[in-house]
Amino acid sequence: MVLILGGVGAGKKAYVRSLGFTDADMGDDISDGKPVLCDLETLVRRDPAQADARFDALLRKEFVLCCEVGSGVIPLERADRAYREAVGRLCVRLAEKAAAVVRVTAGIPTAIKGELPCR
Amino acid sequence: MMILLTGGAANGKSAFAESLCMQTDGPRFYLAAMRPYGAEGEAKIARHRRLRAGKGFTTIERYTDIASLRLPARGTVLLECIANLTANEMFDETGNMTDPGERVLAGVDALNAQCERLVVITNDVGSDGVGYPPETAAYIDAMGRINAALASRADTVYELVAGIPILLKGDSLL
Numbered sequence: 001m002v003l004i005l006g007g008v009g010a011g012k013k014a015y016v017r018s019l020g021f022t023d024a025d026m027g028d029d030i031s032d033g034k035p036v037l038c039d040l041e042t043l044v045r046r047d048p049a050q051a052d053a054r055f056d057a058l059l060r061k062e063f064v065l066c067c068e069v070g071s072g073v074i075p076l077e078r079a080d081r082a083y084r085e086a087v088g089r090l091c092v093r094l095a096e097k098a099a100a101v102v103r104v105t106a107g108i109p110t111a112i113k114g115e116l117p118c119r
Numbered sequence: 120m121m122i123l124l125t126g127g128a129a130n131g132k133s134a135f136a137e138s139l140c141m142q143t144d145g146p147r148f149y150l151a152a153m154r155p156y157g158a159e160g161e162a163k164i165a166r167h168r169r170l171r172a173g174k175g176f177t178t179i180e181r182y183t184d185i186a187s188l189r190l191p192a193r194g195t196v197l198l199e200c201i202a203n204l205t206a207n208e209m210f211d212e213t214g215n216m217t218d219p220g221e222r223v224l225a226g227v228d229a230l231n232a233q234c235e236r237l238v239v240i241t242n243d244v245g246s247d248g249v250g251y252p253p254e255t256a257a258y259i260d261a262m263g264r265i266n267a268a269l270a271s272r273a274d275t276v277y278e279l280v281a282g283i284p285i286l287l288k289g290d291s292l293l
Contacts, residue, residue, distance in 0.1 A: 005281060007246065068280070070127025072247025073255055074202075078159065088129020088281075095281035103280055112283045 001058070002117055003094050004065045006104035012065045013038060015102070015109045019119050021063075030054045030061075040066035041087045048086045055090075059097055066091055121227075121237045122292070123273040124284075125266060128242065131282035133167055136197050136238045137174060139292060143236050146194035149176040150185070150230070152204040167199070182207045185226025189233070196234045198227070201241035201269065205262055216254060223265050227272070239273070241266050 004012045013026065016036055027034040028042060030050070037043075037058065044051045051058075058064055068091075069084045095101045100114030109116060122139060124132045140147050149171060155164055171178075176197070181188055185204065190196065198204075201223065208219035231237045243266075245259045270276050275289035284293070 003281065008248075068127055069247075070129055071243040071245070072127075072249065073244045073251065073259060074128070081159070084127075085129045088127065092129070092131050092282035095283055101281060101283060112280055112285055 001061055001094070001098050002063050002100045002102060002114075003091065003098040004063055004102045004104060004109075005068050005091065007071075008067055010104045011107035011109075012067075012104050014107065015104050016063055016065065019117060030057045035062040036065065037061045037063070038065045040064055040090070041069055044087050044090060045083055048083070051086070051090055055093065058094060064094060064098075066094075120235075120274045121231050121239065121272055123239050123241065123266075123269050123276045124279060125241050125243055125270075125276070125287075126279035127246070130279040132240050132242075132279045133170060133199065134282070135277070135279055135284055136199070136240050137171060139238050140176070140195045140197050140236070141174060142292065143195045145175055146192050147174070147176045148190060148194060148196045148234075149178045150188075150196055150198045151178060151180045152182055152185075152198065152200060152207065154182050154203070154207065184222070186222065186229040188226075188229065190230075193234055195236040195238070196230055197238045197240070198230060199240045201239060201265060202244060202262065205265055206258065209258060209261060210254075214254075216257065219261055220265055220268070224268055224272075227269060231272070239269060241269060243278075 006012045021036055025034055026036040026038050028039045070088045075081050100117060101112050102109045103112050124136055126132050155161055205219045205223055208222045210216055227239060244262050275292060276287040277284040278287055
């Protein structure tokens with residue numbers, strides 16, 4: 001599994017497309033059988049327990065894409081604080097197991113762990 | 120030497136900071152700037168205590184005016200964190216606001232002069248691009264300027280992303 005991180009609209013999906021994947025390869029459900037899981041942060045928001053419980057299934061994806069959500073001021077709402085904490089901690093765990101971690105900034109992919117997957 | 124660690128929330132800054140402190144022989148001081156407000160704050164502090172357990176840190180709680188602190192011995196200091204210290208220096212109990220920059224930086228300078236290795240944890244609080252009320256916007260602005268001033272002082276700067284340290288300045292310590 002390769003973990004792809006970046007801010008909103010940073011170019012994470014475009015990078016995966018550049019590797020030859022199509023939108024049909026991308027889904028937002030862990031169990032959809034697709035190689036690319038997008039919007040992990042939305043999945044955590046929807047069901048934090050499921051994201052943790054299906055950790056091994058996440059590792060079986062080829063690519064997992066997640067927005068970095070922790071780089072703002074501490075949210076006022078308790079649920080929002082718990083959410084960004086959960087996304088951050090899950091990404092730390094995924095990064096430990098990932099073959100590579102790619103961070104996309106302004107459309108530019110940088111390998112921060114392992115080798116940059118290229119076509 | 121001074122090491123600055125930045126990054127968003129829940130990215131492994133504390134764990135990495137502790138590993139940098141463990142590279143030295145000690146004594147080790149943990150300087151906590153977070154006021155223990157409410158159950159959530161207590162839980163966060165308890166989690167940090169668990170992470171530090173058995174690593175030989177002496178904990179010092181100091182929420183403002185770090186500059187007047189005198190450490191009992193030269194060694195390694197972990198200051199956690201600038202986001203809390205800045206808020207504490209910026210807003211008093213009645214909500215009055217003053218520019219925290221000078222006091223925060225004077226505190227870090229005073230610590231740096233009293234130890235062999237200073238590890239400072241800060242946060243990136245300005246990258247969510249959302250409009251905030253003036254007080255919060257002023258805080259985000261102050262944090263940005265303080266972080267830049269700290270990075271300029273630091274020998275080594277890392278950004279933590281998903282637990283991965285990204286070297287931004289200086290030589291790798293790994």
